[in-house]
Each structure stands twice: as C-alpha cells, then as structure tokens.
Amino acid sequence: MPPRLFDARCRACWFTLGIVVLVVASFWSLDLQWAAFLSADALRSMGRFIGEFFPPDTSPEFLRKVAVASAETLAMSALGTLLAAAGGLLLALPGSRLHAADHARGRTPTRWLLNALRSIPELVWAALLLISAGLGPFAGTLALALHTTGVLGRLFAEAIENTPTGPGDALRASGVPTGRVFLYATLPQVLPQLLSYTLYRWENNIRAAAVLGVVGAGGLGQLLAFHMGLFHMGKTCTIVAAMLLLVAFVDSLSLVTRRLMTR
Known part of the structure; x- marks a missing residue:
C-alpha cells in the first residue's frame, strides 16, 4: 500500500502544510487585480507602449555611446566580482571551521558581518x-563588491567546511x-x-551592474534612466x-569557462 498523503507524526x-497555508494566505492578502491586468484595455495599452520602442535608434553616434556604456558596465561587474572574490575568501577563512579541533572563535562574528553585507x-x-x-561607476563597483563579498564569503566558508579533512589531518x-x-x-x-561560485556571481553582477546606473552609478543603467525619463523610446530600445x-x-563566457574547468 502507498503511504498516506499526510501523517500527523x-x-x-507539517512543514509542507505550513508552506501551502503561507502561499494561500499571500494570494488572499494581496490585492492582485488579475481581471484588470488581463483586460482588453490593459493589453491595448501595453501593446501601444511596446510599439513605441520601435524602431530602435541605430545612429552611429548613439551606438558609440551605448558601446562605451556597455564596456563600463562589463568592467564594473568584472572588477566588483574580483574584489568580492578576494574579500570573500579572506572572510571565509575566519568564518569557517577548518577541522574538528579548530575552535574558530571568529566564526560567529564573521558570519554576522557576511550576513550584514x-x-x-x-x-x-x-x-x-x-x-x-x-556619481559614476566607482560607486557601482564598490556596491557590487560589498554585496557580493557577503554572498561569496558565505558560500566559500560553507565549501571550505565541507571539504574532506583527510589530507589536512595527515599534514x-x-x-x-x-x-x-x-x-x-x-x-x-x-x-x-570557489571558481564556479565566482563565475556564477559574475553572471548575476552583470545584470545588477546594468541596473545600478538607475541611481547614478554609471554604465548602461544610467543611460537607460536618462533616456527613459525623457521618453526617448527608440534609444531606450537600443539600450535594452x-x-x-x-x-x-557573459552567460556564454561563464558557461564555457565552467566546462573547461570540469575537464
């Protein structure tokens, strides 16, 4: 006989039931106006808005600006990820227990710092x-580095703690x-x-760097915020x-790099 779907013991x-209740309560508490969202008027407005994006601006002068902003965004993500990888590794060492006899007195405060970052x-x-x-890419690069240091530091610490200790114990x-x-x-x-985690975070940071410019941190995001604010929809389409x-x-480059690492 198959097991019962629900067992009180x-x-x-019970955990799954709690998750289901939480999801149902979320849908019930939020004012999700699906009828208005899927109405004919809403669809027509969305279609008209999307139509304004075309044709994209392909003038040589503007394409040069987009190319420079793209290079700036790529540099922000790469440098921010590199700084975060170095900082994450430095914080992962005191944030992990290297072997069973390691007291790891700095583990808890370091984990708190990583959580805060x-x-x-x-x-x-x-x-x-x-x-x-x-204003500019310096602030965006530091923002990526600080946030990603917290992420990579925690991932690096977990990876170090889960490493087999046999070779280290022998030494x-x-x-x-x-x-x-x-x-x-x-x-x-x-x-x-560690390299796989770093490459994955680089993929995420290229997306984040493209958005950081909205607050004036340079790159494509700053260009997007400027032209979208002025309703230059053709230029906005080119930037998107x-x-x-x-x-x-970046996704393709990261995928190829990870495959080369596993050979």
Missing part, C-alpha cells in the same frame, strides 16, 4: 556610496602549520568550487537590446 508533512541590496549600497564616492599530524595545510590540502580541493546582448555574452 511526519514533520515534513549581503542583506543590503546592491541598489541600496550604491545609493549610500554615492554620497562618498560621487597536521606531521606538524605542518595551519596556513600551509590550507594552501596544500584544503585549497586545491575546494578551488574548482545592449543589456540583453551583454548578459548573453
């Missing part, structure tokens, strides 16, 4: 940093210092996973297309 059943969205970081760094038993144990035993095992192409390029 099953914790997973990633709990603040990139847009909020950029808005705060604009006060000190000013420690031979009297090898902790730093060398990490370099020669732990890091070689976990490095492919550049964003899509840039994201597709």
Whole structure:
C-alpha cells in the first residue's frame, strides 16, 4: 500500500502544510487585480507602449555611446566580482571551521558581518556610496563588491567546511602549520568550487551592474534612466537590446569557462 498523503507524526508533512497555508494566505492578502491586468484595455495599452520602442535608434553616434556604456558596465561587474572574490575568501577563512579541533572563535562574528553585507541590496549600497564616492561607476563597483563579498564569503566558508579533512589531518599530524595545510590540502580541493561560485556571481553582477546606473552609478543603467525619463523610446530600445546582448555574452563566457574547468 502507498503511504498516506499526510501523517500527523511526519514533520515534513507539517512543514509542507505550513508552506501551502503561507502561499494561500499571500494570494488572499494581496490585492492582485488579475481581471484588470488581463483586460482588453490593459493589453491595448501595453501593446501601444511596446510599439513605441520601435524602431530602435541605430545612429552611429548613439551606438558609440551605448558601446562605451556597455564596456563600463562589463568592467564594473568584472572588477566588483574580483574584489568580492578576494574579500570573500579572506572572510571565509575566519568564518569557517577548518577541522574538528579548530575552535574558530571568529566564526560567529564573521558570519554576522557576511550576513550584514549581503542583506543590503546592491541598489541600496550604491545609493549610500554615492554620497562618498560621487556619481559614476566607482560607486557601482564598490556596491557590487560589498554585496557580493557577503554572498561569496558565505558560500566559500560553507565549501571550505565541507571539504574532506583527510589530507589536512595527515599534514597536521606531521606538524605542518595551519596556513600551509590550507594552501596544500584544503585549497586545491575546494578551488574548482570557489571558481564556479565566482563565475556564477559574475553572471548575476552583470545584470545588477546594468541596473545600478538607475541611481547614478554609471554604465548602461544610467543611460537607460536618462533616456527613459525623457521618453526617448527608440534609444531606450537600443539600450535594452545592449543589456540583453551583454548578459548573453557573459552567460556564454561563464558557461564555457565552467566546462573547461570540469575537464
């Protein structure tokens, strides 16, 4: 006989029931006006709005501006991710327990710091940093670096803690210092996973960098906010297309890199 769908002694059943109740309550509490959203008037308005995007602006002068902004967005995402990878690794070491006998006294405060860094969205970081760094890509790069440091630091720490400790235990038993144990035993095992996490976050950061310009942090987002605010819909269409192409390029590059790493 198949098991019963719900068992009062099953914790997973109660957890699933709680999730279902939460989802139903969310739909019930929100004022989701599906009828108005799918009405003929709404669809006509949306079609008219989309029609205003065409034809896109393909003048050579504007395409040069979009190319420069695209390069700026790509540079922001790459540099922000690189800084975050370095900072995340530095924070992951005190934020993880390297072996069973490791007291890891800095683990809890470091985890709190990582939680604080990633709990603040990139847009909020950029808005705060604009006060000190000013308008432009510098604030956007720092915003990406700070938020991504919190994300990568936590991922790196979990990866380090889940690494098999056999090689490290053998080196420690031979009297090898902790730093060398990490370099020669732990890091070689976990490095492919760290690189994979970094590439994945780079994919996310290229999208975030394209949006950060909305608050004045440079790149395609700043160009988009300017022309969309002036209702230059043809130029807006060109910028959105550049964003899509840039994201597709980075996704493809990241995918090829990860495949080469696994060979």
